[in-house]
Amino acid sequence: MSEKGGVAPAAFLDFINGTVLASTFIENKGNAIRSRDYEPTFTSRSLRKDFDLGLAAARALEVPLPLAAATHHLIQTAIGYGYGEDDYVTLYELAARAAGIDREEQGA
16 A cells, blocks of 8 residues: 555655554565565465464354455465465465555566
8 A cells, every 4th residue: 555655665655664563574674675576585476375274263263254265365365476485475466466566567
């Protein structure tokens, strides 16, 4: 949303890193977004596997997890776009596409 509103990803990530949300994890994933370096530390396929396991356990216990189910669909969509073996942070690329942002055109 911030990028669609004209805020550069780097500026937004700098902002987040200056708040109580700042962490080494957020900084590392933010750096991957900045550089578009999606060398996997945890692939989208691995994330889907974990969601598959969690959703199966929830189903067995008759526990609804609508947000997890929606996230599972987003992960599957990222895999469908060819990001299966890339780091799951490529979900950012998927969100940009959904917002109509052409990051290739921007050279971002």
